[in-house]
Amino acid sequence: MITHLAITTVWTTDQDRSLKFFTEKLGFDVISDVTMGEGGMRWVTVGVPGKPELEMALMRTDGSGLDPESAEALTKLVDKGVLGAGAFHTDDCRRTYEELKAKGVEFLQEPAERPYGVEAIFRDDSGNWYSLNQRRDELDLSKGWD
Structure with a gap:
């Protein structure tokens, strides 16, 4: 039986740059950073502090075992900034927006x-975009909508 999602992929053209973005700008923890196999593939994962049940694998578009044509196509999509990589939950979207900005x-x-709450959208260092969400049930609606 499946119990939860454990690892998700974020495509990057530069693992070091992305590692810095996720740890220094978003405040994530490094969960793993190891070199694997004869080809020297680097396995880097990050995650929200205190939430080790979900890791984000920072995978290079040109070093993930893809054939050259697919790697080139993926790199173009990442560089173009058209890939959405997920949604992050926050208890105060406006405050988190100001902190990250x-x-x-x-x-x-x-x-x-x-309709579901408050949302802001941001990009990572590679161009992937993310939704930053505060759920509607966590809003103080006595203040009304802005």
């Missing part, structure tokens, strides 16, 4: 009310 995180959308 002050650290230099590029936002595509400021916090905005949605």
